């Protein structure tokens with residue numbers, strides 16, 4: 001899954017047990033792939049400005065009561081074709097690209113400066129090493145040769161465990177399976193060891209199990225890709241087809257034993273606390289003590305195994321597959337996961353399969369873009385320190401925090417007013433609401449990267465050392481109390497998340513910029529857009545999944561049986577509504593997968609509307625540019641989502657993305673808000689006017 005880890009890098013390395021509920025799915029996806037250094041644009045000293053309500057993005061020929069998304073975003077869609085190096089293009093994606101140009105200016109400066117502090121040295125040299133393409137080209141496979149040699153020397157299957165440990169450290173991905181630390185689901189103040197499913201090359205287990213023609217085609221293409229990687233390593237052409245078949249067979253067995261994404265939405269499915277002796281009973285063919293010694297885990301008594309059936313399958317495969325096959329499997333995964341950082345032929349093959357074939361990109365991203373992203377991914381809180389100094393003022397922090405507080409007040413009001421919930425459950429919900437930590441902009445305490453050696457002439461060595469630092473940091477949390485100041489996204493990230501075990505909402509500085517949050521614009525579009533995002537993250541604490549965690553972040557029921565039933569009936573309404581929508585071709589939304597996001601989208605916008613009305617109650621709001629304040633709220637809301645997407649990308653997201661496609665994240669929400677038809681004088685019977693008895697209301 002080389003292409004996906006860099007999409008949600010932090011979500012992967014942090015909290016394995018809890019899903020981080022971000023506002024975006026894969027919109028900002030990017031990674032892999034090589035190109036020459038020439039033709040790079042000049043660095044921009046400031047972020048370009050786009051207003052949070054952009055009239056040129058609208059299509060006023062469309063009827064908002066028929067399609068608010070087209071009315072608000074039709075112009076944007078027309079004026080913003082997908083750039084060749086992107087798999088989709090959106091308001092968020094465009095801001096992210098502007099950010100990359102801005103960050104590139106920071107990194108060029110950091111790379112060239114004569115006098116540098118420790119942070120500037122790290123990010124400057126990391127970036128410079130990445131940009132030194134001739135050096136990367138010359139090294140070829142040298143940077144991972146030691147690991148390849150170690151695989152070649154593997155003598156027997158029982159010797160596998162320390163080798164898997166070593167490779168997991170150096171390559172930072174869930175090679176064979178995932179490991180790390182997690183908050184104890186029963187005591188969120190404690191960190192315990194954690195194991196999870198993993199080991200696949202395709203983006204999801206469903207790719208291995210589905211029977212339709214397209215899935216079969218993808219598997220054929222994947223086999224070709226695996227074969228090609230072995231060829232690039234220099235394997236004899238008489239063996240590569242067999243090697244690819246071996247990798248496919250082993251991965252398919254792992255995939256079949258993996259939880260589906262929908263099953264993983266039930267946090268109880270992922271909770272299996274056990275002792276080492278139990279783990280040894282589950283998978284006796286793997287030498288766990290030797291594995292944990294090799295990783296230098298702190299001593300622990302209890303660990304959580306998220307997918308016990310998966311580890312039973314690993315155990316069977318250890319018995320069934322000879323050592324030569326394990327070498328083949330590991331060699332492929334080591335090289336495939338490193339490919340974005342290796343010489344051009346590996347970079348190109350990685351692009352051709354993961355980004356071009358699977359997701360529809362037409363061209364590779366220029367090298368500087370990839371290098372900026374790798375710097376953010378590997379040293380995000382170093383780069384972030386310089387970034388926030390330039391873009392995130394105390395005034396901006398104060399004004400966004402004020403908006404957060406207003407939206408939390410709206411949630412409190414909303415809970416108190418609910419006509420379907422008992423006073424007991426309401427009291428619990430309010431306690432949870434008041435316990436939420438608001439994290440805005442950047443962490444109070446920056447991550448200390450001083451142990452990571454960054455060398456200007458050793459790019460993939462730098463990547464390995466940075467990944468190993470992250471892996472060790474994660475592992476060393478075992479047995480330690482939880483650090484509530486920690487962030488799961490870097491400050492430049494254009495995204496936000498809620499973490500149910502931390503019970504916190506996190507808004508990086510990157511997402512609090514125009515056009516998403518625009519200090520120059522009136523409140524209506526700002527509340528519609530960023531206010532809705534804040535409400536969205538807040539509502540995640542109370543969606544079908546987040547609502548199972550209590551105020552402390554423990555997996556503990558705080559609902560009366562009757563209230564829970566009523567809640568489930570209400571979320572069922574949302575699930576049924578979204579199941580009707582088409583993603584691409586004949587593929588419907590998997591609304592059991594998107595339910596949490598759909599509930600959060602609806603709740604978020606309702607809260608934003610309430611908070612905006614409250615914030616502006618003493619103001620005499622007037623129409624601007626022919627739009628009433630209420631219309632500006634809804635157009636501002638819709639314009640966060642303006643996007644163009646390639647069909648390949650949509651097809652992939654239909655399987656992997658818990659978020660619904662853009663147009664439904666707009667039209668699917670307003671159809672459940674009575675304020676919307678009132679704002680546009682819509683008439684009964686129009687597509688975005690639901691009969692009252694069919695309106696879905698959760699929060």
Ligand SMILES: [Zn+2]
Pocket residue numbers: 021022023024536537540597600
């Ligand atoms: Zn979300």
